[in-house]
Amino acid sequence: MTVTDVWTDLVGQEPVVETLRSAVASAGGEGRSMTHAWLFTGPPGSGRSNAALAFAAALQCEQGGCGHCHSCTSARAGSHPDITVITTQGLTIGVDGIREYVRASSLRPALGRWQVLVVEDADRLTDQAAAALLKAIEEPSKHTVWMLCAPSAEDVMITLRSRSRSVVLRTPGTAAIARLLVERDGIEPEMAQAVAAASQGHIGRARGLARDSSARERRRAILSIPVSIHGLGDCMAAAQRISDEATARAADFCDAADERELADLRQAWGVEERGRRPAGFAGAVSALEKDQKRRRTRLTRDGIDGVLLDLLSFCRDVLTVQCATGIDLVNADVAADVAEMAQVWTPESTIGAIDAIVECRESLTANAAPLLALERMMMGLRR
Known part of the structure; x- marks a missing residue:
């Protein structure tokens, strides 16, 4: 399937896409007003980070997320200079790293219209890191947008979530995931339907099961345990x-x-x-x-x-x-x-x-x- 815009991969998230499109449209122009902190929540596999990154790309795009311009393609490739993704492979996100990002967030955008910082796994912020981030959100730079991602709002410090606009994603349906796998990844319909059901709404896992026979065998071994x-x-x-x-x-x-x-x-x-x-x-x-x-x-x-x-x-x-x-x-x-x-x-x-x-x-x-x-x-x- 040919990608038509940055929202294409947000499977089964039509209300969220409508909300974010509206926000992008209202953010245009010199006199723009913009919410400077967003909180994306939803179950694993619902696409919290994908939604935040699509929103970030659309904010940078002159056409609101066309999917084809340099801003959109560089955002998709993870190389846009004004979109920073903050993640961790450890158990927590510490205060020292957050302070560095807070300092960087005050800089003007290099190429785009906004300085966007996406915090994946915001539920892993330590109390000190959350407090450091809170100050940046309370006193945001004019051109800075923070996007926090977490499984639920309750997983994020209350003062952070109270100052962020909430975007709640839902678990994509089996049919929608299967259709995506067939149209975008070229998976056989029967296989796509089976792995979409087995993934329980997790798009990344569905794609992994479809592509990796060893992953499918491992899953079958797990399911044989009760017997x-x-x-x-x-x-x-x-x-x-x-x-x-x-x-x-x-x-x-x-x-x-x-x-x-x-x-x-x-x-x-x-x-x-x-x-x-x-x-x-x-x-x-x-x-x-x-x-x-x-x-x-x-x-x-x-x-x-x-x-x-x-x-x-x-x-x-x-x-x-x-x-x-x-x-x-x-x-x-x-x-x-x-x-x-x-x-x-x-x-x-x-x-x-x-x-x-x-x-x-x-x-x-x-x-x-x-x-x-x-x-x-x-x-x-x-x-």
Whole structure:
């Protein structure tokens, strides 16, 4: 599909697009008035960051987001000099980094009409970082727009959200995601429909499942867990496998990234392999290692959480069959396993399994030991 404008990828978000188009139109001209802080919220996969970046591109575009001009194409490529994306691979966004961005936000735009700063995962701002950002939002530069992204408004400090205009995104429908995959990515309709349903409204995950056969196999292995665990040993083995695989996938990314970042730090400080260490270098290394450890922890937990969401969808399907709702299954490709567990479990035990998974997610959020939390959860999934 040919991209017609910057809003094309916002699947199933028509009310949001209408709101943002109106804001772009009202922001034009010399006497323009503009809300200088926006808060984009919505469930994972709904496209919070995509919506913010589309809005940023449209604000820079002379035609309100045509999709073809230099501003739009550079914004899409992530190279527009006046659009800054603030993200983190760690557990938090710290105050030092935010202060640097706050200082940069006061500069006039280099090429565009606005200096736009998009804070992905604004829910990860530390209290100090949020306080530093609050001052910038309370006293904004005339040409600066801040865009915060978070799962829900409650995840953001109340003083920040009270000073931001809210944009709430919804979970895209299965049909809309499947249509996007077919038209834009050239995915076969049958495959597109299956992965769109399995993704539970997460466009990026749907695309990943469609393109990666190993991801589909991994998902099927996850969904086979409830059928395969009978006794205590099965519970322990399944928990260990999930923990090990999440740790390994995090290591695949982090090992190379850690090595590259340490080399960059050495070069920045002018440190040779066997040379003298300048004062302060050891502290810089220590800070880097702490950030890298936090990133590894976050990626491991994110990997485990993905498994838990798949298991939740399986239990949802089981309950759907048990209650004879007639609603389409999320995991239609494992309908036989769903039907088997609908006979093995009672509706009450299915709800108990759901509660066990939700409790595990909450425990991980509270920094519980992942393996112990998984082992406890598996007890609730036994046949």
